[in-house]
Amino acid sequence: MRRHLTPEIQKELDQRIEAIEKGHLPDPMHIREWWLPLAITGLIILFLYLVAAGQ
Amino acid sequence: MSGEQHVEREVYFGILPVLRGERQFGLLDFILIQVGFGIAAWSFLVGGYTGFVLPALPATAAILFGNALPLLLLCPLAILFVRYGVETFIGARSSLGPVGSNIFLVIFAILNLGWITMACFMLGESAIRVVGAFGGPESLQSREIGAPIFAILAFAVAWWIAHGGPLAIKFFIRVGVPAMFLIICGLILYIFIAQGVDKVLAAQPSQAYDSMRRSLASAIEWNVGLGFSWLPYFGQWNRLAHSEKSGVWGTYLGWGVVLNVAAILGALTALLVGSYEPTEWMVQAGGPLFGLFGLVLLILANLTSASVLVYSQGISIKTVFPRWSWTLACLTAVPAALLMLTPTVYDSYVTFLGYVSFIMASFGGVMVADLMFVKKWRISIRDLYDNSGGIYRYVNGVNWAAYVAVVIGGIFYFWTYDPVADRAGPLFEYITAGIPTFFISGILYMALARVPALTGNTEAVGATS
Numbered sequence: 001m002r003r004h005l006t007p008e009i010q011k012e013l014d015q016r017i018e019a020i021e022k023g024h025l026p027d028p029m030h031i032r033e034w035w036l037p038l039a040i041t042g043l044i045i046l047f048l049y050l051v052a053a054g055q
Numbered sequence: 056m057s058g059e060q061h062v063e064r065e066v067y068f069g070i071l072p073v074l075r076g077e078r079q080f081g082l083l084d085f086i087l088i089q090v091g092f093g094i095a096a097w098s099f100l101v102g103g104y105t106g107f108v109l110p111a112l113p114a115t116a117a118i119l120f121g122n123a124l125p126l127l128l129l130c131p132l133a134i135l136f137v138r139y140g141v142e143t144f145i146g147a148r149s150s151l152g153p154v155g156s157n158i159f160l161v162i163f164a165i166l167n168l169g170w171i172t173m174a175c176f177m178l179g180e181s182a183i184r185v186v187g188a189f190g191g192p193e194s195l196q197s198r199e200i201g202a203p204i205f206a207i208l209a210f211a212v213a214w215w216i217a218h219g220g221p222l223a224i225k226f227f228i229r230v231g232v233p234a235m236f237l238i239i240c241g242l243i244l245y246i247f248i249a250q251g252v253d254k255v256l257a258a259q260p261s262q263a264y265d266s267m268r269r270s271l272a273s274a275i276e277w278n279v280g281l282g283f284s285w286l287p288y289f290g291q292w293n294r295l296a297h298s299e300k301s302g303v304w305g306t307y308l309g310w311g312v313v314l315n316v317a318a319i320l321g322a323l324t325a326l327l328v329g330s331y332e333p334t335e336w337m338v339q340a341g342g343p344l345f346g347l348f349g350l351v352l353l354i355l356a357n358l359t360s361a362s363v364l365v366y367s368q369g370i371s372i373k374t375v376f377p378r379w380s381w382t383l384a385c386l387t388a389v390p391a392a393l394l395m396l397t398p399t400v401y402d403s404y405v406t407f408l409g410y411v412s413f414i415m416a417s418f419g420g421v422m423v424a425d426l427m428f429v430k431k432w433r434i435s436i437r438d439l440y441d442n443s444g445g446i447y448r449y450v451n452g453v454n455w456a457a458y459v460a461v462v463i464g465g466i467f468y469f470w471t472y473d474p475v476a477d478r479a480g481p482l483f484e485y486i487t488a489g490i491p492t493f494f495i496s497g498i499l500y501m502a503l504a505r506v507p508a509l510t511g512n513t514e515a516v517g518a519t520s
């Protein structure tokens with residue numbers, strides 16, 4: 001892919017890769033922050049179980 | 056700046072990793088854009104089919120479960136795209152290899168033709184009902200002649216809009232999103248005010264399977280197909296998220312939870328009027344005046360959805376093949392017109408969802424397993440952009456361990472459930488097919504990733520962070 005880029009874009013790409021390698025990254029997600037998707041999915045599974053059991 | 060120049064700028068923006076300071080989406084923006092992009096023909100249709108085989112409560116549970124669980128399973132990939140700011144098919148190089156990622160792009164482009172067909176043919180169905188309301192010619196009111204003509208005309212317009220460049224997205228935001236919003240408000244008014252909750256809860260499905268368990272398993276499977284179908288679109292939005300949490304929560308809440316509102320309303324309406332086809336129940340539910348207004352909104356919404364799909368396909372192809380002209384990239388969507396010549400593909404929506412489910416569940420399982428358990432979250436951004444593939448070169452650019460796992464996952468899927476014949480295997484009613492396929496492909500991949508003959512024995516496992 002890189003070979004298809006103009007020299008200016010390649011230079012820009014290198015600068016960005018360097019910035020990311022130096023740790024210029026967005027805020028990381030802590031494992032504790034998975035609670036919301038896990039809790040909602042858990043409630044949905046419970047709802048499905050109750051509905052299926054009630055049929 | 057011309058349309059072509061706008062596209063070139065977007066393509067370079069698509070190729071280059073997005074840096075932290077350039078991110079545009081917080082959590083709320085992210086949910087809104089996901090929902091705006093996601094709610095369309097496919098949401099109403101899958102809801103309609105679900106309400107065709109299940110009563111209200113089980114239908115609601117099947118829709119929520121079928122969409123939320125696949126999104127939860129795919130969400131670790133959101134972290135990859137947020138962290139490094141890369142597009143799906145660039146990020147996928149780490150697990151599939153550069154050539155393998157391009158093969159995945161081709162598969163995405165083929166499936167995208169199916170989604171474009173769904174949007175355009177539903178528009179055709181809406182148009183023939185509008186023609187019928189105004190007493191137009193018989194031939195233009197038929198599904199066999201009128202609907203394909205309107206669908207192909209709509210596709211031509213959508214293609215032209217998409218070819219115009221980022222205008223498609225502006226058109227989508229200004230026209231498609233409000234049109235969908237009005238349809239949803241109309242459905243809420245119809246279901247909860249005009250009909251009443253008791254009537255909805257008591258309604259029985261018109262085409263249920265022989266057993267409740269089979270109806271539930273099938274409905275879950277269709278929704279799982281829609282849930283996994285978002286995989287190729289993960290990168291394009293997540294790379295713009297402010298933080299990893301915004302990306303993961305936004306993706307899960309937007310596509311996995313909030314989007315279900317449209318499908319649930321579709322299911323409840325289908326239960327009340329006994330049809331899964333939104334263009335049919337819109338007239339039955341809204342009467343001649345509001346029904347007609349609803350059909351016009353549905354036409355606008357599907358036109359914008361089709362434009363965005365053609366545009367997304369063109370941009371994805373240009374990102375991987377920057378030398379292709381924008382016209383050529385957009386022309387890859389043209390075969391969709393062939394699928395609109397008869398109602399066959401549109402009527403086979405649940406079969407199509409079955410194929411989407413097995414393909415995306417297999418790829419998703421492999422990509423998540425690779426990121427979490429093989430690479431252990433360590434990705435080398437430099438090697439993602441390396442001409443030869445760098446440490447992600449694998450065997451001639453393809454990670455065969457990934458593709459063998461995908462194929463075996465597919466075999467398992469078809470043994471469990473044949474979507475063409477709608478034939479269920481012995482386990483289908485207990486475990487369905489798409490979700491176990493995700494796990495089987497992922498676990499198999501973890502074992503195969505240790506076979507040097509398949510992976511080329513590269514240093515991919517020990518990439519730098």
